[in-house]
Amino acid sequence: MAVKEVLTHINQEGRAKMVDVSEKSQTKREAIASGKIYMKKETLERIKEGTMKKGDVLSVAQVGGIMGAKKTSDFIPMCHPIMISGCDISFKLDHENNKIDIIATAKTIGQTGIEMEALTAVSVAALTIYDMCKAIDREMVISDIKLLEKSGGKSGDFIAE
Amino acid sequence: MAVKEVLTHINQEGRAKMVDVSEKSQTKREAIASGKIYMKKETLERIKEGTMKKGDVLSVAQVGGIMGAKKTSDFIPMCHPIMISGCDISFKLDHENNKIDIIATAKTIGQTGIEMEALTAVSVAALTIYDMCKAIDREMVISDIKLLEKSGGKSGDFIAE
Amino acid sequence: MAVKEVLTHINQEGRAKMVDVSEKSQTKREAIASGKIYMKKETLERIKEGTMKKGDVLSVAQVGGIMGAKKTSDFIPMCHPIMISGCDISFKLDHENNKIDIIATAKTIGQTGIEMEALTAVSVAALTIYDMCKAIDREMVISDIKLLEKSGGKSGDFIAE
Amino acid sequence: MAVKEVLTHINQEGRAKMVDVSEKSQTKREAIASGKIYMKKETLERIKEGTMKKGDVLSVAQVGGIMGAKKTSDFIPMCHPIMISGCDISFKLDHENNKIDIIATAKTIGQTGIEMEALTAVSVAALTIYDMCKAIDREMVISDIKLLEKSGGKSGDFIAE
Amino acid sequence: MAVKEVLTHINQEGRAKMVDVSEKSQTKREAIASGKIYMKKETLERIKEGTMKKGDVLSVAQVGGIMGAKKTSDFIPMCHPIMISGCDISFKLDHENNKIDIIATAKTIGQTGIEMEALTAVSVAALTIYDMCKAIDREMVISDIKLLEKSGGKSGDFIAE
C-alpha cells in the first residue's frame, strides 16, 4: 500500500489528530464543488418567482453558503483554519428535473487545500434552500455533493471525470 | 393558493426575515434525517478497519455531526436558535454499494421544528468523513440527504414515503 | 439615589458580572431599534440600482443584520443568551439626505429584554452596507443608532420621544 | 463610470460574492475608526465614577470591542477573514456634550484592508457601553461611526477630512 | 453496577451521543466551581498593582471567563446548549502561596445542570491570566479546578467535602 493510502488523520495511539502542515509551502489553491437539491415542481416555481425580486431564496442561500465556507474549520473537526481569499456560488434552475444545481468556488493562498470550504459552501447553500422552503415542501433531497476541480498544492491538480 | 404555500421567510419589502414564532406553543419535537456518502471500495475498507480501533473516522464524524447540529442556527441564515435536548447519529457500512448510511436524530422542547438540526448533523458528519478520507479518495459523493420523520408542532407529523 | 440608578453589572469586588435574571418571569418581549448610514449621492444611487436586481446590497445587509442579532450575546460581554423568536429589518432610501434609514425588530419569550439584539441587527446591517460599498465610498457615516420601542418585562414599556 | 465605481461584491448573476483577493500582495495595513455614544449627564457621571474602580464599564467595552474586532469576518457576510496583528481602543469622556468618544486602531499584515475590523471594534465597544448602562438610561444614541485613517494596500492611504 | 454508574454519553453502537434530556423538568439550577493559578511572586505583585488601576488583568479574566461560560456547549462536544441566567467570578490574591484563587458561580433555569459552565468560567479565567502574564512568567500552573457546589435537578444537591 502506497504511503498516500494511509489515513493521515490518525495518530500513533489510533486517535484523530490535526495533520501537521507546517512544512508545506504556501501556494495559491482553488477548489470547485457542486451539488443538487431536488424539490417539487411548485417549490421550484416559487423560487423562480423570487429570483425576480430582491430578497429571493437564492440570495440568502448565497450569503449562507459563503459565510458557511468561512466557518468550515469551525465545525469540521480536523480541518485546518484557512484564510479564504475569495468565494462565489452559482445556482442554475433545472426545470426539467425539478432541481437546482449549485456550484461553489473557493480560493486561498495557503499550506493546505481548500476543497472542504467549497464543499461546505455547497452544503450550507443547499441546507439554506431547504430551510427557506420547508414550509411548502418537506421532501426536498440534497444530492451529489462532490469535488469538481482542485488546483495548487503538492498532491497535484484534480478534475472529476 | 393555500396559505401554507407562501414562502413565509419573505417580508413585505420582498426580503428575507426570521419568521416570528413567538405565538407558537412549546412542544416536544423530534426529527430524523438521513444521508449517504459513496466512496471507493478501498476507502470503505480502510474506515472499517478503523472502527475496530478507538479513534476511528466515524467517531470523529459522530462528534462533528453532533457539534454541527448545535450550531445550526449559527450558519443557516433564517434558522431560529433552538436548545437541542438530545442528538444521536448512527452509521451503517454498506459494502455492497460502497457507501456509508448516516441517520441522525435530534430532539427539543421548543417553538419551532428541529429538522434543520437533524439535516445539519447528517451533512456535517458526511463532510467530516470526506475530510478525513480525502487524502486517499477525492471522488467521494455525498447524496440523498433528506428528512425521514418529524413529530411535534402544529404542522403535524411527517414520515417520508 | 434610586435603586434603578445602580449599574447592575458591577459585582461587590467592583468587577463586571452577568446579572442574575433567574427569578424574572418569562414574558413576551419585543424591541425596535433604528439607525442611519450617510453616504455619497452616487453610492446611494448605486445601491438603488441594485435593489431592482436579486443580489442587492440591502439583501446582504438584511441577512447580515439578522444573523448578527442571533449572535448578540456572543460578542456583547455581559449580555444574556436569548432565543430570538423573530427578527426583521426594514430599509428606506432617503435621497434627500443621502442616507439609508434602518429599522430592526426583534422578539422573544424570555427572562430578559431583547433591545440589544435589535440594536445589534441595526449595527451589523449598517456595517455590512459599509463593507459592500467601501470600494466606492470611504466616507460613509453610521449614526443615530438608538432604541425606538421596547415592550414586555418588569421595567415596563418604553417609547422614544 | 470608472472601474473603481463598480460594486465589486456583485457577481455576474447579480448576487453577492466574496471578492477574490488572491492576487493582492501582503502588505502592512492599519486603520483607525471613531464613534460616539451620547447619554444622560447622570449616566456619564456613573461611568466616570467607575473608571476609578477596577471593573469599570469602559474596561468591559474595551474587551468587547477588541474581541468583536477578531470576529468581524464572522458576522459581516462578504468580509474576508483576516489575522489581526494588533488592536487598541481609546475612550474620552466629554462632559460638555454628555458623550464618550471612542477611537479604535487595528493592524494586520494581509491581502485586504482592516477598516471593517476598526469600525467593528468601535461599534461593539459602543453597544457594550449601551448594554451595561441601559438599566439607568434607555435613550443613549450611538453616532458618527466612521473611518478616520487607513494605510497600506493598493488603493492608497486615506485620511478623513 | 447501579444504573447511574453507566456512562450515559455512549450509544448502542459504542459511540458518543448527546444525552436526551427532553423528559427532564425545567428547574432552577446553580453551580459553583473553583480553581487556582500559581505564579512567581513578582507576577502576583504586578497583577496586584494592576488591580488598583482600571484595566487590570483580573478585569479581563473576569470578562473572558464569563464570555467563555456562555460558549461552553460550543466547545465541550456532548454538552447541551443552556441559557445562562447569571454568572459571576471572584478572585482572591493569596500572597502567602503565590497564587490566585478563582471562584465562579453560574445559574440557569433548565433541563440540565450548569456545572460545566462554572468549570469553564474558571478555566477560561485562569487561561486569560496566563495569557496576559506569559510575557513575564512562563511557569504559571493552573490547578485544582473542581466543582464546589451544585443545586437543582433530579440527581440532587452536591457539596464538595
Added chain:
Amino acid sequence: MAVKEVLTHINQEGRAKMVDVSEKSQTKREAIASGKIYMKKETLERIKEGTMKKGDVLSVAQVGGIMGAKKTSDFIPMCHPIMISGCDISFKLDHENNKIDIIATAKTIGQTGIEMEALTAVSVAALTIYDMCKAIDREMVISDIKLLEKSGGKSGDFIAE
C-alpha cells in the same frame, strides 16, 4: 525593572489591548502543554474499558481539545488569531494515582507564540472528560495545566524544569 517585566497587554490609559505583533517575523513555532485529571478508581476503570471500544471518552476529549485549540483566540480576550498548522493530544491512564495525563502539541507558522493553543487543548480535553464522566463522578479535579516546551519566536526556546 527590565523591559520584559512590563505587562505588555496594558495600554497607556491602563486598559487592556491586543499587543501589536505586526513587526515580528513569521517563524515556525511549536508548544507542548500538559495537565492531569484526577478521578475515582472506578471512573478510570470505566474509561479504560471504553478505550477498547470505538466511541470512547478519550476519542471525544481528543476531538474536543483539538477543536478548542482552533478557537483559542475566540475566547481568550487578548489572544491573537493564529493559523494552527498541526495539533495532537496524547492521553496516559495512570492507574497508580487514579488520573489521566494529558499532553497537547500545537504548531504554527506565525508572528506570535502558540502556547495558549496548547494550553487550551489540554484544558478543553480535561473539561470534556469531566463532562462525559460527571454522571458517575462529581469529584474529579483538573490540575497541573502548564507549558512544557516552546520553540520559535524572538523570546527564545523554553523547556520547563
